[in-house]
Amino acid sequence: xxxxxxLRPGHAQLRVLNLEEDVKFYRDVLGLVEMGRDSYGRVYFxxxxxxxxxxxxxxxxxxxxIDLFAFKVDGVAxxxxxxxxxxxxxxxxxxxxxxxxxxxxERVSFVIPNGHTIELYAEKKDVGNGLGYMNPxxxxxxxxxxxxxxxxxxxxxxxxxxxxxxxxxxxxxxxxLVEEVVAEDGKTQIAVWLSCSTKTHxxxxxxxxxxxKLHHVSYWxxxxxxxxxxxxxxxxxxxxxxxxxxxHGITRGATIYAFDRSGNRFETFSGGYIAYPDMHPLTWPIDxxxxxxxxxxxxxxxxxxxxxx
Amino acid sequence: xxxxxxxxxQRARGDGMETTHSEMTSxxxxxxxxxxTVFIANSGETGxxxxxxxxxxxxxxxxxxxxxxxxxxxxxxxxxxxxxxGRYARxxxxxxxxxxxxxxxxxxxxxxxxxxxxxLEVRAIGRMGDRxxxxxxxxxxxxxxxAEER
Numbered sequence: 001x002x003x004x005x006x007l008r009p010g011h012a013q014l015r016v017l018n019l020e021e022d023v024k025f026y027r028d029v030l031g032l033v034e035m036g037r038d039s040y041g042r043v044y045f046x047x048x049x050x051x052x053x054x055x056x057x058x059x060x061x062x063x064x065x066i067d068l069f070a071f072k073v074d075g076v077a078x079x080x081x082x083x084x085x086x087x088x089x090x091x092x093x094x095x096x097x098x099x100x101x102x103x104x105x106e107r108v109s110f111v112i113p114n115g116h117t118i119e120l121y122a123e124k125k126d127v128g129n130g131l132g133y134m135n136p137x138x139x140x141x142x143x144x145x146x147x148x149x150x151x152x153x154x155x156x157x158x159x160x161x162x163x164x165x166x167x168x169x170x171x172x173x174x175x176x177l178v179e180e181v182v183a184e185d186g187k188t189q190i191a192v193w194l195s196c197s198t199k200t201h202x203x204x205x206x207x208x209x210x211x212x213k214l215h216h217v218s219y220w221x222x223x224x225x226x227x228x229x230x231x232x233x234x235x236x237x238x239x240x241x242x243x244x245x246x247x248h249g250i251t252r253g254a255t256i257y258a259f260d261r262s263g264n265r266f267e268t269f270s271g272g273y274i275a276y277p278d279m280h281p282l283t284w285p286i287d288x289x290x291x292x293x294x295x296x297x298x299x300x301x302x303x304x305x306x307x308x309x
Numbered sequence: 310x311x312x313x314x315x316x317x318x319q320r321a322r323g324d325g326m327e328t329t330h331s332e333m334t335s336x337x338x339x340x341x342x343x344x345x346t347v348f349i350a351n352s353g354e355t356g357x358x359x360x361x362x363x364x365x366x367x368x369x370x371x372x373x374x375x376x377x378x379x380x381x382x383x384x385x386x387x388x389x390x391x392x393x394x395g396r397y398a399r400x401x402x403x404x405x406x407x408x409x410x411x412x413x414x415x416x417x418x419x420x421x422x423x424x425x426x427x428x429l430e431v432r433a434i435g436r437m438g439d440r441x442x443x444x445x446x447x448x449x450x451x452x453x454x455x456a457e458e459r
Contacts, residue, residue, distance in 0.1 A: 017404065063384075242380075262382050264384060265380065307385045
């Protein structure tokens, strides 16, 4: 098995200002599959092609934003090892008992220097994608309901100490740098895209004036055509769009940034290239951020660096 | 959250009332829209905004940039305004991280979460407001923006 250790993003937990409106949004407009509610009132969702029980959890709150972002690791032994590695690196961790989140095993939770809570876990119930494990068909009706991303793909998180957050992911969790935006001094990173797989990013960080801020949670679509279909569905449903449809220069992904009903930004995207850990990172000097963000229009979108929840 | 018809929420400040989003979209959409004049003190812009959509959406569709456009869902605060005069209705929740009770009582609200009821004068007071007004839209501007944040 070539991909070991941290496998992939597993779930995000978001705060919403009106739970039922955002349940409708995530289920009917974004087209995630609603997977249940727990005794805390949290609502669980997954992309139609995901096999684990959930990848998005939302809860009612009086402020928007992200509670936590979690990664699945390749087994309980890895979970224990990574917790030890984090502690040795000076990162405090705590264990959240199995079952606190529906159908999910024990989680290791820790706060990184840019104010975000990150979790690792090894076990979540395999509920399947509905297509079975023998002679599966390629898709089903859920693949066409709403925007219908196949999966939750990554998140971009904002906070002051980007360097401290990056170091934990690179030095302890085994991520590698794929792309970066650097300031005029040629070295201070304004944003970084990190991978634990062959995706261009499994998590990204941007330097932001406040800690613990959500920039966006991203959902994967299979084609650019489906990104355009997503744009139609957003407009039909009066979803506030931030940027796109366009192509990012950074990661080459085709993208739309938009907002849920509580002002949490999300992305629907497709494409990009396959990254490997031995590849030289790609660098975007800050004065090329406009095309790094919006390659088609090559114009600055101020909201990229100023609008967070 | 009390679910009251719009007419009952016309007194703007400190009324503690909110109506729901569905109230806005059902029923009124088919009626002949009514308009009020909105003056943005910072930029000196004037717009004729509908009373059945958010103040921010009305300004945005007219291309008025005096109030910055962010998430449009009550979550980010860049469109925060102080209502200097006039009546409005709050129709959906705003993040308490950015709008507290005192803000609500004193007319500091998110433009994406209120509808104008009468002619309004507003002043943009969001984090982006003054900075954007002073920042040109070039790459240099972007760099300056980041430098200020760091």
